[in-house]
Amino acid sequence: MRYERIAALGAVGVAGAVLLVYLLWIYVTRPEPATAGMDWTNAVLTWMATGLLALAVIAVHLTFARQLWRGEATPP
Numbered sequence: 001m002r003y004e005r006i007a008a009l010g011a012v013g014v015a016g017a018v019l020l021v022y023l024l025w026i027y028v029t030r031p032e033p034a035t036a037g038m039d040w041t042n043a044v045l046t047w048m049a050t051g052l053l054a055l056a057v058i059a060v061h062l063t064f065a066r067q068l069w070r071g072e073a074t075p076p
Contacts, residue, residue, distance in 0.1 A: 004068045004069070004071055005068070005069065007068050008064075008065040008066075008068035008069045009065075011061045011062070011064050011065035011068065012061070012062065012065045014061050015057075015058045015061040015062050015065070018054050018057050018058055018061070019054070019058060021054075022050065022051065022054040025047075025050060026047055029043055029046060029047070030043060031043045
């Protein structure tokens with residue numbers, strides 16, 4: 001039995017989970033409370049730095065999922 005489609009769904013699920021974790025990271029590190037310890041400049045720089053990493057992980061997983069859906073990842 002071939003498991004490419006299940007693996008593709010798993011890769012898409014990981015991409016979605018990384019996006020949700022990144023959004024949670026933004027929510028947790030926002031400088032709204034008075035005891036946050038970060039100002040808006042540091043918060044935005046932190047979000048951009050971690051966002052680039054999250055974007056790279058999401059792009060790799062979606063590319064791998066596309067290859068799995070097409071059947072290009074396994075030899076014939």
